[in-house]
Amino acid sequence: MNAFETVQTVLAVRAFQDKPVPTEVKNRILEAARLTGSGSNHQPWHFILIENRAELQQLGAVARTGPYTAQAAFAVVVIIERSPIALSDGSRAIQSMLLTAWADGVGSNWVGFVPMPEVSKLLDIPDTLDVLAILPFGYPTKDIGQGKKNRKAPEEVFHIGKFGNPYAPK
Amino acid sequence: MNAFETVQTVLAVRAFQDKPVPTEVKNRILEAARLTGSGSNHQPWHFILIENRAELQQLGAVARTGPYTAQAAFAVVVIIERSPIALSDGSRAIQSMLLTAWADGVGSNWVGFVPMPEVSKLLDIPDTLDVLAILPFGYPTKDIGQGKKNRKAPEEVFHIGKFGNPYAPK
Numbered sequence: 001m002n003a004f005e006t007v008q009t010v011l012a013v014r015a016f017q018d019k020p021v022p023t024e025v026k027n028r029i030l031e032a033a034r035l036t037g038s039g040s041n042h043q044p045w046h047f048i049l050i051e052n053r054a055e056l057q058q059l060g061a062v063a064r065t066g067p068y069t070a071q072a073a074f075a076v077v078v079i080i081e082r083s084p085i086a087l088s089d090g091s092r093a094i095q096s097m098l099l100t101a102w103a104d105g106v107g108s109n110w111v112g113f114v115p116m117p118e119v120s121k122l123l124d125i126p127d128t129l130d131v132l133a134i135l136p137f138g139y140p141t142k143d144i145g146q147g148k149k150n151r152k153a154p155e156e157v158f159h160i161g162k163f164g165n166p167y168a169p170k
Numbered sequence: 171m172n173a174f175e176t177v178q179t180v181l182a183v184r185a186f187q188d189k190p191v192p193t194e195v196k197n198r199i200l201e202a203a204r205l206t207g208s209g210s211n212h213q214p215w216h217f218i219l220i221e222n223r224a225e226l227q228q229l230g231a232v233a234r235t236g237p238y239t240a241q242a243a244f245a246v247v248v249i250i251e252r253s254p255i256a257l258s259d260g261s262r263a264i265q266s267m268l269l270t271a272w273a274d275g276v277g278s279n280w281v282g283f284v285p286m287p288e289v290s291k292l293l294d295i296p297d298t299l300d301v302l303a304i305l306p307f308g309y310p311t312k313d314i315g316q317g318k319k320n321r322k323a324p325e326e327v328f329h330i331g332k333f334g335n336p337y338a339p340k
Contacts, residue, residue, distance in 0.1 A: 003172075003266075003273040004202055004270045008202075010207070031178075032174055032177045035178055037268075047328055048329040049330045084254070084257060087254060087261075088258070088283070089261070091262050091265075092261050096177045099173040103174065132258075157203075157215060158204070158217055159217070163216065169200060
């Protein structure tokens, strides 16, 4: 599955099989984050791997929008410096992880984008850094479609030459 | 080349061959952006395709950090709504485009992350939207390495269980 096929088919996964993800796959997902490009190559990020069941349950209990983290095979908590560019860089690293995982059959979903002080406290995260996301990872419980996505039409978001001049790829 | 290999090898490209990129490849890169996931599926973005040489030259002239846009085969200007989540979503869409392009041998580089009022004016972008990036695309003029990247060591950015407990994948 090449990069575009991965982008085309990846979907959010919020229910996971009770099946471990091999260490090799887990490490590849983390590496995808570490290797992602960032503004001025500043790499303003940290990634915390959570794989112990009790710790996943604790994390799920405080992850307001992602209680299913408790059932994930593992989770990666994405921590960033407090700046717009770090927010952008961290988001790119997350996209790299989601695509790398999906190409190995592993699903996830972005949990967060809300202040998560309880998560910071639980994981001893320094006050100067923010939690950008919790990414619970695991094998999906069901076949979740063949990349059927609900998206705006091309001519709603594509323009050519200038804003307001719609472009629809043929 | 699968998603991880693409993440591993992609590098910034700032010099392009004078060689067109097939429409099919161009459209695939745009589609990768449109199909990217976003917070609450809000899709807070627009993408302007610039492919006319005179327009690329005008864009390069006002793209402070990316004058090489003038030599690109084409460029995509990424426009977002004015919010942190739109900044994050737009960054994910950009990562999808950069990876999709690279898998087809097409390079790019993120130009921007500075206010670009001249670009907004040139492209008739509404005042309520921001230019997040200009992405000039084209075939690289030279073989730019085999994915050799300058990155922090794994144990500097990976933690396990809690922040401050380093993790180094074996």
